Structures are given as structure tokens and as C-alpha cells.
Amino acid sequence: MLAALGFATIAIFLYAIMTRRLSVLVALILIPAVAGLLAGAGPGLGKMMLDGIARVAPVGVMIVFAVLYFGLMLDVGLFEPMIRRLVRLVKGDPVRVTLATATLTLAVSLDGDGATTFLITVSAMLPLYQRLGMDRLVLSGIVALAAGVMNIIPWGGPTVRAMASLKVDSAALFNPVVPAMAVGIAWVLFVAYLFGRRERARLGLTAPEAAALRPASLSAAVPAELPGGLPAAEPDEGKVALTKPWLFWFNAALTAVLIVALLMALLPLPVLFILAFAVALPVNYPRWDQQQTHLVSHADSVVTVSTMIFAAGIFTGVLTGTKMIDAMAGAAVSVVPASLAGYLPAIVAVTSMPLSLVFTPDAYYFGVLPVLGQTAANLGVDPVLVGRGAILGQMTTGFPLSPLTASTFILIGLCGVNLGDHQRFIFPWAFGTTLVMTAVAFATGVLG
Known part of the structure; x- marks a missing residue:
């Protein structure tokens, strides 16, 4: 139940901002607040929000x-x-x-x-x-x-977390x-x-x-108004x-x-x-x-920019405090059949970038990755291969698009662009980066 609610919360949030049904600020606050109430957080919801802000x-x-x-x-x-x-x-x-x-x-x-x-x-x-x-x-x-x-x-951050989670060094990972x-x-x-x-x-x-x-x-070709409505001031004004x-x-x-x-x-x-x-x-x-x-x-x-960052803290605070993140982690690894064991590292690599929109780096590398690693080991696959797949996208190519990382809001705030527009514009190319690296890694035997 918690896992389904967590995935639904992420999906509704992404839909709301990418279709411009809600502003990013409102979506980051109201959607997790409603999800927290549905998860039974009750009086504890306020503390979760404050913890996230902190x-x-x-x-x-x-x-x-x-x-x-x-x-x-x-x-x-x-x-x-x-x-x-x-x-x-x-x-x-x-x-x-x-x-x-x-x-x-x-x-x-x-x-x-x-x-x-x-x-x-x-x-x-x-x-x-x-x-x-x-x-x-x-x-x-x-x-x-x-x-x-x-x-x-x-x-x-991601590779350090992966090394700590799987207890391996950089030479192996x-x-x-x-x-x-x-x-x-x-x-x-x-x-x-x-x-x-x-x-x-x-x-x-x-x-x-x-x-x-x-x-x-x-200087003569600069428009009176730049993209996004910014005035084109004189160079030395x-x-x-x-x-x-x-x-x-x-x-x-x-x-x-x-x-x-x-x-x-x-x-x-x-x-x-x-x-x-x-x-x-x-x-x-x-x-x-x-x-x-x-x-x-x-x-x-x-x-x-600052209000969006604090609102993002509310979002992650509720998902973490209600244990929705933990439940999502367990659900994510329970759907892997034994017949796909040999392809598990490649599957992890391909899915790693999109999952940056769902899991914080701590939740993925300390929650999901250990379970994936243990699953791989039980199926006769070296857990290090799974770790290599994970760092090809999870909070690497995916972190500058994720609403779960504060630095994303620094990027879009400094550039003066909307999060939904930014995600729609660059997501296919960022996912393409992971796919290209995954193909090379698979061809060179890095993923098994």
C-alpha cells in the first residue's frame, strides 16, 4: 500500500508540473501533504515537513x-x-x-x-x-x-554511496x-x-x-526582450x-x-x-x-528559488518520514524474475536514470542497491556488476532533472527556466546518455 502510494505521489507530481496543472511550488507542497495524510501520518505530518526543510x-x-x-x-x-x-x-x-x-x-x-x-x-x-x-x-x-x-x-556522491553500500573500492566499481x-x-x-x-x-x-x-x-542584433521576458540591458549599463x-x-x-x-x-x-x-x-x-x-x-x-528548495524539502521529508521511500525500494526489487538474473546489471543500468525521479540518492543506494546486490548474489551474479549499472544513471545523469535534489532547483533557478520545461527538454537526451554508456559497458563486459 505504501509503495503504491509513493509511486502514485511521484507520478501525480510529475504529471502536474509537466502539464502545468500546478506550479512546481504548489505541487511540491500539496501533493506530498495529501499523500502523507492518506498514509496515516496524521499529527506527525508537520514534523516530517519540518525535518525535510531542515x-x-x-x-x-x-x-x-x-x-x-x-x-x-x-x-x-x-x-x-x-x-x-x-x-x-x-x-x-x-x-x-x-x-x-x-x-x-x-x-x-x-x-x-x-x-x-x-x-x-x-x-x-x-x-x-x-x-x-x-x-x-x-x-x-x-x-x-x-x-x-x-x-x-x-x-x-552516487559512486561514493555505491562503494559504501556494496563495500567495494573504486578500482572494482x-x-x-x-x-x-x-x-x-x-x-x-x-x-x-x-x-x-x-x-x-x-x-x-x-x-x-x-x-x-x-x-x-x-550588440545590434540583441532583441529588446530576451527569452523568458528578461530585458536586454545595454552592455555597460x-x-x-x-x-x-x-x-x-x-x-x-x-x-x-x-x-x-x-x-x-x-x-x-x-x-x-x-x-x-x-x-x-x-x-x-x-x-x-x-x-x-x-x-x-x-x-x-x-x-x-529559495521557496522551491524549501518546498522540495517538504516533498522528500514526507516521502521519507512516512516510509514510502522504503516501501518503494522493496517493491522495486521484488519484481525481478530469476530468469533475468544474467541481465540484472543491464536492467539496473537502463532503469537507473528514470529512477532518479523517484528515489533520493540515499534511498536508492542505501535502500534499493543492497537488496539488488543481495538478489544478484543469490542468483549467482556479482553484486559489483549491479553497482556499476546503478552509477550509469541513478543520480548521475538523472540528478540534474530530479525534483528530489536541491541542486536541480539551483540550476533551473540560475537559468531562469521552469522545472517541467527543463525536464521535457532534456530528459530524452539524458536518458540517451545512460543508454549509450550502458551499451558500451555491456559490449565491453563491464556489466557481465
């Missing part, structure tokens, strides 16, 4: 101050020289822009933290997409694909998967190329025309750092220190962003009224 509170605080900090740096012009150089490098060609997006994401993702990857990559690339009038769904989609593949690295991961990276670059070709056609550019564009000609060289270099040094501190985890991520913003705001805007204006100008973004 678990995501650090992420919520981090994204609030991250939006404020990077919004400040964009406002004062820190990224303007980089944007101009990127425009000169890509020569206005959407194909080069999308390939640069994928490459940058692959590099930044080496730190193994999705939230940091999204914060750094989107903040660097979004102004360029806006300047060129490119679809921001393409940005969120490419970043999701590249970060998903790179999340397989041994210090990434991860190393054999490297060729499949390499092909997955090539697939991501190929998809980025396809997206670039599509954007080039949408903007009405031929390849020679795109290659002939220069920064000066691009309000860019105070561009008029004061010392201020530009101060902001650049502060941002570099912040990024290094984030990668090295010198302090908790929320604390780093809080401190950086507290230093940057009065230096760039000395007057109180200027500071208030900046805060108000980013209020919409802060409220939208």
Missing part, C-alpha cells in the same frame, strides 16, 4: 546568497570582459557557444559537487546566452548533461566504467553540437554568417566596476578566492557565500540606498 536549509541559504553575490558581480560588470572575449572566441556562432558550455561544465564538474558546478558554469555562460538571444533551456540542458556524466567520478564514461562525454559534446546547430537555425544564421559575426555586430579598474580587480580577486574556497571546502558553502556577499556589497555600493536597490532588484530570483 535538511535542505543549508542549500536554501547558500542559493540565496549565491544568487545575490553572482547577481552583484553581473550588475557591476565583472564578467563583461570575459563575455566579450567569449563572444570574440565563439564569433557569435551558437555551435561554438554550446560546445564551450559543455566543455566548461565538464571541467568544473571535476570537483564532484553539482551545486558548485551550476553556480560557476551558469554564472559564466548565462550572460553570453542572453547577449546572443539563445534559448536558456539549451543552457540548462547542456549543463545538466555534462554535470550528470561527470557525477560518476569516484568522489561524486568505477575503473571498469571509465571507457563507458568517456563515450558518455563524447555523446554530451555531440548533443551540444546538435543543440548549437538547432539554435543557429532558430536565430536564422548560416554557418558562414555565424562565423562572420563580431562583438560589434552582435550600471557596470560600475568597468569605470574603476581597482574595483574590477578587487571583485575578480574576491571571486577567485571564493571559488578556490568552494572547491577546497574551507568553510561550509553557505558561510562562504554569506561572507563573500557581505564583503562585496558595501565595497561596490557604499551608500545604503544603493545596497537596498541591489537587494530589491534580485528579490524575485531569491524568493522563487
Whole structure:
């Protein structure tokens, strides 16, 4: 009963947001609340919700101050020289822009933290997409694909959980998967190329025309309103750092220190962003009224993203507190017949990415995977093979689409896109990434 209710809750949620019957915020709150009551949570429902909020509170605080900090740096012009150089490098060609997006994401993702990857990559690339009038769904989609593949690295969350759950090391679990991961990276670059070709056609550019564009000609081609209703401000409007060289270099040094501190985890991520913003705001805007204006100008973004993160905490809090997640885990492994034992690793691999929409990483790797591993062992299959299949999709290629991970809301919040639109746009390509890697893994004997 609990398993059926859990699966129904997930299905109704996905249907509601993908068909736009409900806003993501409302769906994240009301649907699990009703499900919790049906599960008999009663008076305990409030505590489950608060527990869920408490678990995501650090992420919520981090994204609030991250939006404020990077919004400040964009406002004062820190990224303007980089944007101009990127425009000169890509020569206005959407194909080069999308390939640069994928490459940058692959590099930044080496730190193994999705939230940091999204914060750094989107903040660097979004102004360029806006300047060129490119679809921001393409940005969120490419970043999701590249970060998903790179999340397989041994210090990434899913692989660490799989190693702990199956009690194996990275040499046994991860190393054999490297060729499949390499092909997955090539697939991501190929998809980025396809997206670039599509954007080039949408903007009405031929390849020679795109290659002939220069920064000066691009500025004249920027529409009065960018996709999503964002105003296309003048390039140097309000860019105070561009008029004061010392201020530009101060902001650049502060941002570099912040990024290094984030990668090295010198302090908790929320604390780093809080401190950086507290230093940057009065230096760039000395007057109180200027500071208030900046805060108000980013209020919409802060409220939208932070409320969705806390609502996502309610969603996962109810599913976890009512034990629906546990029941779903048991149900998921009870449907595997003994005749398919030899194909169990491949089945796990193929289903791993879609199940990111259903299971949190802890629930899957500490709830579902041990049972799958034991089932495989009982049927004469090495449990490590099942683990390899799991990391090809579950909260790797699937995590940047899942409503159960807070970093998903960081990605869509920074890009300014809707969760349902993001999922519809990139799900087939993310699932395709898992299928491509699974095919390579199966062909090379990694899955048995």
C-alpha cells in the first residue's frame, strides 16, 4: 500500500508540473501533504515537513546568497570582459557557444559537487546566452548533461554511496566504467553540437554568417526582450566596476578566492557565500540606498528559488518520514524474475536514470542497491556488476532533472527556466546518455 502510494505521489507530481496543472511550488507542497495524510501520518505530518526543510536549509541559504553575490558581480560588470572575449572566441556562432558550455561544465564538474558546478558554469555562460538571444533551456540542458556524466567520478556522491553500500573500492566499481564514461562525454559534446546547430537555425544564421559575426555586430542584433521576458540591458549599463579598474580587480580577486574556497571546502558553502556577499556589497555600493536597490532588484530570483528548495524539502521529508521511500525500494526489487538474473546489471543500468525521479540518492543506494546486490548474489551474479549499472544513471545523469535534489532547483533557478520545461527538454537526451554508456559497458563486459 505504501509503495503504491509513493509511486502514485511521484507520478501525480510529475504529471502536474509537466502539464502545468500546478506550479512546481504548489505541487511540491500539496501533493506530498495529501499523500502523507492518506498514509496515516496524521499529527506527525508537520514534523516530517519540518525535518525535510531542515535538511535542505543549508542549500536554501547558500542559493540565496549565491544568487545575490553572482547577481552583484553581473550588475557591476565583472564578467563583461570575459563575455566579450567569449563572444570574440565563439564569433557569435551558437555551435561554438554550446560546445564551450559543455566543455566548461565538464571541467568544473571535476570537483564532484553539482551545486558548485551550476553556480560557476551558469554564472559564466548565462550572460553570453542572453547577449546572443539563445534559448536558456539549451543552457540548462547542456549543463545538466555534462554535470550528470561527470557525477560518476569516484568522489561524486552516487559512486561514493555505491562503494559504501556494496563495500567495494573504486578500482572494482568505477575503473571498469571509465571507457563507458568517456563515450558518455563524447555523446554530451555531440548533443551540444546538435543543440548549437538547432539554435543557429532558430536565430536564422548560416554557418558562414555565424562565423562572420563580431562583438560589434552582435550588440545590434540583441532583441529588446530576451527569452523568458528578461530585458536586454545595454552592455555597460550600471557596470560600475568597468569605470574603476581597482574595483574590477578587487571583485575578480574576491571571486577567485571564493571559488578556490568552494572547491577546497574551507568553510561550509553557505558561510562562504554569506561572507563573500557581505564583503562585496558595501565595497561596490557604499551608500545604503544603493545596497537596498541591489537587494530589491534580485528579490524575485531569491524568493522563487529559495521557496522551491524549501518546498522540495517538504516533498522528500514526507516521502521519507512516512516510509514510502522504503516501501518503494522493496517493491522495486521484488519484481525481478530469476530468469533475468544474467541481465540484472543491464536492467539496473537502463532503469537507473528514470529512477532518479523517484528515489533520493540515499534511498536508492542505501535502500534499493543492497537488496539488488543481495538478489544478484543469490542468483549467482556479482553484486559489483549491479553497482556499476546503478552509477550509469541513478543520480548521475538523472540528478540534474530530479525534483528530489536541491541542486536541480539551483540550476533551473540560475537559468531562469521552469522545472517541467527543463525536464521535457532534456530528459530524452539524458536518458540517451545512460543508454549509450550502458551499451558500451555491456559490449565491453563491464556489466557481465
